[in-house]
Amino acid sequence: MRKLCAALGAVTLLAGCAAPAQVVQIDPHTYSLSVGAMGIEGGEAAARNKALATAAAYCTGLGRQLHLQQESSHGPVEWGSAAGSASVSFQCIPLGPQKAP
Numbered sequence: 001m002r003k004l005c006a007a008l009g010a011v012t013l014l015a016g017c018a019a020p021a022q023v024v025q026i027d028p029h030t031y032s033l034s035v036g037a038m039g040i041e042g043g044e045a046a047a048r049n050k051a052l053a054t055a056a057a058y059c060t061g062l063g064r065q066l067h068l069q070q071e072s073s074h075g076p077v078e079w080g081s082a083a084g085s086a087s088v089s090f091q092c093i094p095l096g097p098q099k100a101p
Contacts, residue, residue, distance in 0.1 A: 021054040037050065046084070051073075059092035
């Protein structure tokens with residue numbers, strides 16, 4: 001029982017460290033977001049993937065598609081850490097013509 005409580009406590013603690021990415025509109029047609037990820041979550045690569053997935057999902061929610069303008073990611077933010085971060089700037093453009101199956 002103690003092991004179960006310790007494991008649940010660790011999961012809760014780790015889940016509390018990850019904040020959801022918030023999309024910010026920086027001009028009428030351009031959006032930006034930044035994401036961080038701890039080393040245990042996959043660090044820089046996970047942050048980059050989460051930023052791109054969040055941007056794509058945001059555009060999909062608007063009935064549009066992602067047009068990436070700028071992306072940057074950074075590795076460990078301090079010595080001995082595997083944490084990373086990523087930022088993207090993007091536009092949500094109208095869907096292109098659909099191809100017939």
